[in-house]
Amino acid sequence: MLKIAYKPNYCHPLPESHRFPMLKYELIPEQLLYEHSITEANLFAPTPLSEAEVLRTHSAAYVQQLRTASLERRAERRLGFPLSQALYQRELDICGGTWQLCQAAQQYGVAMNVSGGTHHAYYDRGEGFCLLNDLAMAARLLLDSGRARQILIIDLDVHQGNGTAALFAGESRVFTFSMHGAANYPHPKEHGDLDLALPRCTEDGPYMRLLADTLPRLIDELEPDFAFYQAGVDVLATDKLGTLALSLAGCHQRDRYVYQQLKQNAIPVVTVMGGGYSPRLRDIVQAHCNTYRAALEVFF
Numbered sequence: 001m002l003k004i005a006y007k008p009n010y011c012h013p014l015p016e017s018h019r020f021p022m023l024k025y026e027l028i029p030e031q032l033l034y035e036h037s038i039t040e041a042n043l044f045a046p047t048p049l050s051e052a053e054v055l056r057t058h059s060a061a062y063v064q065q066l067r068t069a070s071l072e073r074r075a076e077r078r079l080g081f082p083l084s085q086a087l088y089q090r091e092l093d094i095c096g097g098t099w100q101l102c103q104a105a106q107q108y109g110v111a112m113n114v115s116g117g118t119h120h121a122y123y124d125r126g127e128g129f130c131l132l133n134d135l136a137m138a139a140r141l142l143l144d145s146g147r148a149r150q151i152l153i154i155d156l157d158v159h160q161g162n163g164t165a166a167l168f169a170g171e172s173r174v175f176t177f178s179m180h181g182a183a184n185y186p187h188p189k190e191h192g193d194l195d196l197a198l199p200r201c202t203e204d205g206p207y208m209r210l211l212a213d214t215l216p217r218l219i220d221e222l223e224p225d226f227a228f229y230q231a232g233v234d235v236l237a238t239d240k241l242g243t244l245a246l247s248l249a250g251c252h253q254r255d256r257y258v259y260q261q262l263k264q265n266a267i268p269v270v271t272v273m274g275g276g277y278s279p280r281l282r283d284i285v286q287a288h289c290n291t292y293r294a295a296l297e298v299f300f
Contacts, residue, residue, distance in 0.1 A: 002296060003104035005046045005097030006114040025115050027285045032292055046097030057137045059124040066131060078127040091131045098134040098272060099141055105268035109299045116272030117230045119161030135228050136167045139174050142226060152224035154258060157232030157274040158242035159184050165192035175222055181243040200243045204250030219265050227267050229258055232274030233287035241277040251287050255294035263298055
């Protein structure tokens, strides 16, 4: 069964001006339910991570500032959101979902978070709409609990996962692979284990050839026993913040290919949604729903 972490009202802590791109979190499960791709049985409401679990990845001083909404103004501006205790709680729920999905992925092959992919969060700061790094926390908890030996993070968001790369610098048990727009934020970028920076307007063909030349080789060399997949749809040509030019069909092909490679190598994967900022909300939702459809096609 495909298990999906979803908690209603993820938009609630955000001011009206910030809610439009976040409406996708409500609409993705609604669309999948409407078309009968999933049922209510696929969805579960995650429980928040505990502070002890958060502190395995983030600094105590930073967590205290988030919990009390006491970040300095400059640090808050870097987040992109006005900080509140409700927003911090939302982040704990999202991160809890990514961690709780790990067991489901090991049981069923794949599991998915309607939100997540907060890859710009560092040890002691957040930025780019990311307060806490859900991928890093889940990976750390997997390693610390002995439930994974070698983790591959596949980040195909248009933005490099700079926070994730920094958090795992020097950690050989987590390999960070990011394929992103060279001209996109962040500037400068961090040094991950493998960073492929793509030129402006890269289309489906060159993108898929590079992915096909890279992912199977990484799997063969690393022999990971767990993967996280950041399936950002800000790679679309329609995305107002991205610099790449994938079609909707190309983005779906990308997702299917990643899942096929992981399934044939028996590597469980947790998928998080990452970014998507096309002007038409329906384009964002359709692209994200295609990621779920691809998982269902390949694993079930």
